[in-house]
Amino acid sequence: MVHPLELERATKRFGGFTAVNGLSMTVSEGSIVGFLGPNGAGKSTSLRMALGVMAPDDGEARLFGKPPRLETLRRVGFLPEERGLYKKMSPRATIAYFARLKGMSAKAAFTRADELLERAGLGGFARAKISKLSKGMAQKVQILSTLAHEPDLLILDEPFSGLDPVNQAALEELIVEQHKRGATILFSTHVMEHAERLCSSIVMVARGRKVFDGTLEEAYGVLGQAARLAVTGGFDLGAALPPAGFVATREETVDSDGQQWWRVTLSQGQDAQQALRAAIEAGAPIAGFLPELARLREVFVSLVGDAEAEDLRRTLEQGRTEKNHA
């Protein structure tokens, strides 16, 4: 099956530094994929390899099943992390210019530019110099330039950075709109909330290596979930739940009205509703119920933190080995 984007064991080194280390990832058609990682994790380098801006030292990149060449790149819209435009050009000319470079005819490109600018509320600035626009307006122009040619694959590198909350929300809407149009979307970010709201699947990288690749649900499952139950009358959930396969731990604090909170750890395949049902069936007088879902941020911190710790351990080990050899 041909996927819009594939990286296969892609590696990129800069001198002695390995920016991306054997990264494999696939972006399926019609998906919105979040590419997550801390600053310096190798996200931009991976995207640049995928787009053919730089060639991988090892492994390979494919767009729509082919090496990234101009023909395939015409189906791609790319918003780079480091953004900029020709300041003396007008928004209209800019959008049309990049659309024409992607293969649109002059007439279609200008018509599309007018239409996009109008919809984005920039119709009045269509012929102004970009240097006269505000930063937010200029960013909008760049985003419009990225999707003017209606690409099948949109790759957005840190698209939300530098945008105020209102424009971030507007961009989220735009991404959803493009997805509805049929575009496959891959965007990198280190702001988890955007990924949680938009993505069907995510890829996490840290220190140039992939640490997670899967759906959002799978990501949440990494940390395990829990449910909090409040009972009255001194009911002992710790003794009542194990027969149903749940482990409950008493929390230290007791509410002023005498309610005791218990934390039920959920393992793979269990969910909070099942825990509640088991407690009721065990005759527990339930006074409160709070399903506790892991947030992507916690998953991210956990995975990336583990990767960073592992990296640090390897570095120290390597240092010790070199010292011993010396």
Next chain:
Amino acid sequence: MRNIYLIARRDYLGYVTSWGFWLGLLLTPLILAAFILAPSLIENNQPVRYYTVIDSNGAFASQLADRLESRRESDVERQLFQLAVEAPEGFDPQSIPRFREAIAAGADVETALEQAKPGLVVSVPERSYQFIPPPAQTEAGLAPYLLGNESIGETGARRLFAALIVNPDTGEVTYLSDDVVNDGLKSAARWAIEDEVRAKVLGAAGLDPADVQAAVDAAPRIIERKVGEGGEVRQVTMADQAPYIAAVAIAFLLWFLIFSVVNYLLSGTIEERSNKIFDTLLTSAKLTQLLTGKLAAVFVLSLTLMSFWVVGGVLVAQVAGGGMPASAAQFLSAFGNVLIQPGILIPTLLSFVLGYLMFGAIFLALGSLCESVQEAQTLMSPLLIILMVPLLFFSMAITDPKSPILAGLSWFPLFTPFLLILRLPNGLPLPEVAGLIGAMALTTVIILWAAMRVYRAGAVHGAGVDSVGRWFKGLVGGGSRKGSG
């Protein structure tokens, strides 16, 4: 091709819609014209300088006045000879002797010319220095007039330029002036003293100085003739000098164009780097398309400039054509004939294209490494020095076109575009022309290849001025450490 066209078009429109382009377009010919015409304009529009002579017997004052007037006479005489050579059909050969006779009879230049032949088109130079009677007799007394504190004459605020005081005992002349730079009057005074000494020596030998002068005037002239390609011998005219002057003009134009337009490449690339446009561009066009488009844009820009200047020059020449001296028209015609000779036209065009590509690619590569013009200056300095070197040899191309230094330096590929053009009027053998063009073409290919790599390092890997510094350190230190680019 489409992407190259789009990139070139965008860059070109970006350049021509900037104020800088129009300023350069309009001001450049004006500045060049000012440079060319300034010396003669200054000379012709010099206000008359007033001088005085304090000489008890008056002989020196008279000698000096004659000497100053003789410059104007020589100038007119030179023009009459030129007319005799270049427009013999309408020229009366007796005009020159008649002019000399009138001068010898004591007529001033204007009257002598009128007596020689009425209606001759000769430009008579204005008098630069005008004698006035001494307003004071001592140095102290003359000082206020020389400083302009006191005015000489009755009309307007006239300042005394210089005073020459002759010592009656020794004959020594003191030249007194506030202006220590202009030495026209001073050298005329020196000649006048020598004239006087010569007259005394001739008189002591029983010879009349006027007879000696008449003999000098009647001395046979040197007639310059040239052997042509086919062995024919003919009179040397200004048209023979045209190829050399044309070569210098073309080489200078090429140098000036390269110097003017490659800066656009540099600043355009710096803008793209500093505005972070490279990644967007590189996912829309190939690196080769990007480079080709940019070079094409600036090439067309230089053609635009040249077209404007040439068309403007032709229009100005046509408008001014009526008042143009025959010699100038003849020279321009010869200049045009030089340009259409295939032996000059083809190597010139190739030099222009290859020279432009070489320097354009270098500036493009440098621009991709720099975030700002200030940063670029660090890298540009050595290149600018290289660009300046050929300029030093432009005058040599006229005075000593067959110089072995010129010939040797023309084999240095970065100088070849300019120096080859300078050497073309010498009738270079075809193998040498082909060799020079071949070496230049090979160097151009190497530079384009290297520029592509540097551009990639700058645009894709973010290599900068620091990377160049590290590379040089590695080179000097013999290291082979690989940079991040």
